[in-house]
Amino acid sequence: MTGPPRELTRSERAAIRRLVTGLCANYDEREKLCLPLDCPCYMLHKWWTGGLCRYFELSVLPVEPALEAALTGNDTSQRQKKCPVCGKLYLPTTSQAYCSDACRTWARRDADKKRKRRIRQHKG
Secondary structure: OOOOOOEOOHHHHHHHHHHHHHHOOOEEOOOOEEOOOOEEOOHHHOOEOOOOOHHHHHHHHHHOHHHHHHHHOOOOOOOOEEOOOOOOEEOOOOOOOOOOHHHHHHHHHHHHHHHHHHHHHHHO
């Protein structure tokens, strides 16, 4: 975190709540607890920047790059790529060209289709 801690805005707290309840694998919806700690989720009651839950920071927060930049000071938007099939922005883990296996499969089939069409047109 760069700079001194600051109070979270209402929209930032709402975004954190939405990410925790919707995407965090450690959050138990029924018991409203953090499973590894067996206590209320730290991130749901957070009012200041700094001191993020490690799992949330590394695994959940990268889904929303603007919020990540606001909370951590690390701008990840430059590392994002746009999927050529669906147009979704994603953070590549390696040199991957597509956001998901489904998009990669679709692109491969489309390329095969176009190649076979060119071959048929060339022969005929």
